[in-house]
Amino acid sequence: MKAPRDVPTPLLESLKSLGLTKYEALVYIGLLRTAGATATEVHEISGVPRASVYPVLDRLVQKELVSVSHTTPKRFAAIPPDQGVENLMRRIESDAQSARTALDALYREKGPESRGDQELIWTIYGEENIKTRLAEMFKSAERSVELLATGDLLQRSVLSLLDPVPGSVPVEIVTDHWTGEQPSRFRLHLLPLAALCETPFLAKKLLPYERSGVFLVDDTRALLWMEGAEGQPSALYSESAGLVLFVRRHITTVMEWAKAAVQ
Amino acid sequence: MKAPRDVPTPLLESLKSLGLTKYEALVYIGLLRTAGATATEVHEISGVPRASVYPVLDRLVQKELVSVSHTTPKRFAAIPPDQGVENLMRRIESDAQSARTALDALYREKGPESRGDQELIWTIYGEENIKTRLAEMFKSAERSVELLATGDLLQRSVLSLLDPVPGSVPVEIVTDHWTGEQPSRFRLHLLPLAALCETPFLAKKLLPYERSGVFLVDDTRALLWMEGAEGQPSALYSESAGLVLFVRRHITTVMEWAKAAVQ
């Protein structure tokens, strides 16, 4: 009989978030290391109290993670991991689906009324969320789209979001680095690299972090994308006149400075 | 201010299985029905105690389900449901991935040694699990594949699994119903419908449930697929000589009976 050798905690955490309890995880892991064990053997291998093993095994069978033999005493075997994890995911995915539809019903109920967004500044966490918001902004553009972003951010995350901008709306892009040909769709302003290198201090000021950007749509909606070196990215979004004005000025200033430096 | 109108419990359950606590679910749902609420308003809308609202909102921000405004007092807004659920699923999916690899490492450690399968009869729950096991059986067939199944089960779940059967292995199929042309790949035995209708009692005996089947590979591995009217399907699998013999006889008997009835 094998020792109840200890199990890495991160694995336990992962399994918990898939809906297993600690015991269920321990028993399943234990069973993976054997082939057909009795309840008592499961107890010995997993370190789970013998009396607790029975209900736990019942639940695991219910969750389609183990199969049972028709002998006395009963013997138990684990379903292979990929199959088993998929079984768990299927349940969760179905929950996600029903939650999605139920929540969506509630969400639509309120309609897009009084966008409290008006004078507030929102912080959005997570790249996905930021990109979704940016996409909304771009799609709803009516008069202008201006953006000032590091080449990195621009190419990797933002450029693909620009497709839905209506054809009649001019798009102005200011960046420090551009690979590929000049795009006809956008008006491109390249920050003079030479000047940037001469004054790294200034470069830092204009494009402070590794990946960062400033986005302005219709002179009414602004988004500031900032990404600390380590953590997840976050962004500020606002329709506040004050912040919009500030962004407005910032972009203009940078463009003016770029023109001056080029001369 | 809206009432903390009660929330359907199944929705709460779904959200719990996505890793939210009851309070987190209530607050998120509450936020979906407004646009930018203060902590106190969240408390009123969701029915969650005001003091509890703060830690809960913190966690929701962490989980990328709500965004925060930079005002005093802070205001909170929900990320749209589909986006939010996707954010939750991303975490879970990543947990599933790491669990899969970690478990697989453990699983391989033991190798396919001492197949305890030898003399045991296993019950397998869930259609996916059964199909996986059937696929394994078919793929490893070396001498013969025989199956006796209701037409329904055959066409909907089993037929597609037969592809991996090695070309040199003969496949015998006994069923009550077959649509489409005669397959060249298999040897097909149709149970005489007329006789079946005359003796519904017998029909029930031979193919007891709605969807059921008996599968025999190489005269050494047998699987009995049974499906109660309501619950999830289950199956018996065995390499036990006794059970295999029994299945062997059963299939032969049915085929003999069919021949006799036809005359």
Added chain:
DNA sequence: TAAATGTTGTTGCTAATATAACAACAAGGT
């Protein structure tokens, strides 16, 4: 201006629930 009021955000404590762990025992097999 100063007291009165009200709201926000915190802290700490208690209650309820789900999970974990143990003790005891009946049934059956050796």
Added chain:
DNA sequence: ACCTTGTTGTTATATTAGCAACAACATTTA
């Protein structure tokens, strides 16, 4: 008689839920 299996309670322990009290700050009112 002994040991093992499977079952049933009962007791811890951890997580979550719910409450009360308070300091900080702003707004009103005398």
